[in-house]
Amino acid sequence: MLVHLVKIHAPDFDLATTLDSGQVFHWEKIGNGFVGAVGDSPVCVEQGRNVLKVRCGGTPQPTRQRRALPRIIAHYFALDHPLAEICASFPNDPAMSAARHFCHGLRIIRQPKWECLATFICSSMKQVAHIREISRALRERFGVVRKIDRHVVHTFPSARRLAESSESELRKCALGYRAKNLLATARLVSSGEADLDAWSALSDADLREKLCALPGVGAKIANCVMLFAYERLRAFPIDVWIERILREKYFPGNGKTTTQRLREFSETYFGDHGGYAQQYLFHHARTALRKSGAPPRDSSTPLGMTKRRDARTDLRKLGFPACPGGQASSLPSEKAGKMPTCRVRLEA
Numbered sequence: 001m002l003v004h005l006v007k008i009h010a011p012d013f014d015l016a017t018t019l020d021s022g023q024v025f026h027w028e029k030i031g032n033g034f035v036g037a038v039g040d041s042p043v044c045v046e047q048g049r050n051v052l053k054v055r056c057g058g059t060p061q062p063t064r065q066r067r068a069l070p071r072i073i074a075h076y077f078a079l080d081h082p083l084a085e086i087c088a089s090f091p092n093d094p095a096m097s098a099a100r101h102f103c104h105g106l107r108i109i110r111q112p113k114w115e116c117l118a119t120f121i122c123s124s125m126k127q128v129a130h131i132r133e134i135s136r137a138l139r140e141r142f143g144v145v146r147k148i149d150r151h152v153v154h155t156f157p158s159a160r161r162l163a164e165s166s167e168s169e170l171r172k173c174a175l176g177y178r179a180k181n182l183l184a185t186a187r188l189v190s191s192g193e194a195d196l197d198a199w200s201a202l203s204d205a206d207l208r209e210k211l212c213a214l215p216g217v218g219a220k221i222a223n224c225v226m227l228f229a230y231e232r233l234r235a236f237p238i239d240v241w242i243e244r245i246l247r248e249k250y251f252p253g254n255g256k257t258t259t260q261r262l263r264e265f266s267e268t269y270f271g272d273h274g275g276y277a278q279q280y281l282f283h284h285a286r287t288a289l290r291k292s293g294a295p296p297r298d299s300s301t302p303l304g305m306t307k308r309r310d311a312r313t314d315l316r317k318l319g320f321p322a323c324p325g326g327q328a329s330s331l332p333s334e335k336a337g338k339m340p341t342c343r344v345r346l347e348a
Contacts, residue, residue, distance in 0.1 A: 008052040008070050012083045014105025015047040021283040022128050023228050024109055025119055025135045026156070035151045038076050039112055042146035042153035045073070052077075055148060078107045078231075086233075086273045095249040096277060099284035106283060108276060109228060113196040114189060115156040116229035121182050121216040122175060123224075128286075130174075137173035138162075162186035181216025188214065196229075204232055219263075227275040236266040236274040241285045 019027045019034055027036035033046030033053070044055040054073050074080065083105075090096050122134045135156075142157035142165065162170070163186040170179035188194040199210055207230060211222035219238075226235040238246070243262060250265065251257045270277040 004069065005053065005055050006069050006073075008054060008073055008079070009050060010047070010052045010074075010077070010079055011050045012105060013047075013050075013052075013077065013079060013107060015045060015052065015077075017103060017106045017283070018077065018109065020287075021103070021106055021279060022286065023224075023279065024111060025128070025132045026139065030151065035148065035153060037146065037153050037155050038072060040144070040146070040155050041072070042148040042151070043073070044148055044151070076110055078110055081107055083107060086276050089271055089273050090277050090280075091269060091271075093249075095245060095281065099277075099280040102284045102287070103280040106280060108231070108233065108279060110231060111228045112156070113225075113229045114159050117189075117196065117211075117214075117217075117225050118156070118159075118162070118182060118186070120221045120224045120228075121185060121214075122178050124178060124216065124221065134174055138170075141169075141173060159186045159189035163190035178216060184215040185217070200230060204234065207232070223275075227278075233273050233275045234267070234271075236263075236270060236278045238262060238266065238278075239282070241282050242266075242278055245281050245285055 015034065016029075019036075027034045030044070031046075033044055035042070035044050037043065041056055046053045052073065054069060056069050087100050090100055118138075119131065119135055122138070123131045126134070136154075139154035139156055142161050143154035146153045146155060162182065165183065165186075167179045167183050170183055173179075175182060185194070189196060194210070194214060199207055202210065204226065207226060208219075208222050211217050211225055212219065217225075221237075223235040223237040226232040227237065236242075238259070243259070246262045246266065247254075247257060250269075251262075266274060266278070
């Protein structure tokens, strides 16, 4: 097995933070780097300051692959995103500023559409660690075996491969009730009835509508797929972490704030790069809680379905600074639709 090594200039990028941020679930930490698959290609990636050292398994056309590898990896990790400009566009409030500094170098990965959609269908009501286990089980049972160095990598199974399976087979991958939804969606994609590639031309609203019509896909999962697979950087998935942050940092003390109000607020307040802002807020909160030793929470349960006392966790204990002007008298009005007093104008 031939292995080719290439070096890729990667300024303003943190490989470990990006792969640990809950947007992709199959990369494994091996030594000083990570082993995974980019599409059907097994890849080992290490980072040394502003350089990525990438090794990829050989093919019958190694020269062509070696020439294409830097472009493929750079595209996958979105090294062309103007990260400094994106971060400068974030609202200048305490919660967002803390997340921005904590997540320096985190980028939104460009994932294969089917892989991303299928993985997030499996994510419903699951913690990140459990999603990784399901992803691994699907790859090992239905994927294709690839090797690089001494490592074995399984590619993510195609929609056609899963469409040919059964619900009982999928349940063996710890999917539970999600198996039915994944199988039904795989059959729609495999048949061409759900043309994921053609949907790239749709507007955000139409794309979200198409995704939400698929079995097992709601607003949160649709926004995840829009963000991580379709590069719709305004998409703002709201899970238990983000809903908690929005309530406690932007609507403190206002228990009557509806989920719809939070969606409307996030779509306007965080602007054109709301997806990046969401990912920074999510990774900061999740990592801070993990380091605090508190029990983990699943990444997709709506906050209203959790216990009341758990939902009122004070993020100040996790290092989130208090939001100025957070007294009840200065909170945004539900009727007037005013923004919190801590909001500042987005910079261009």
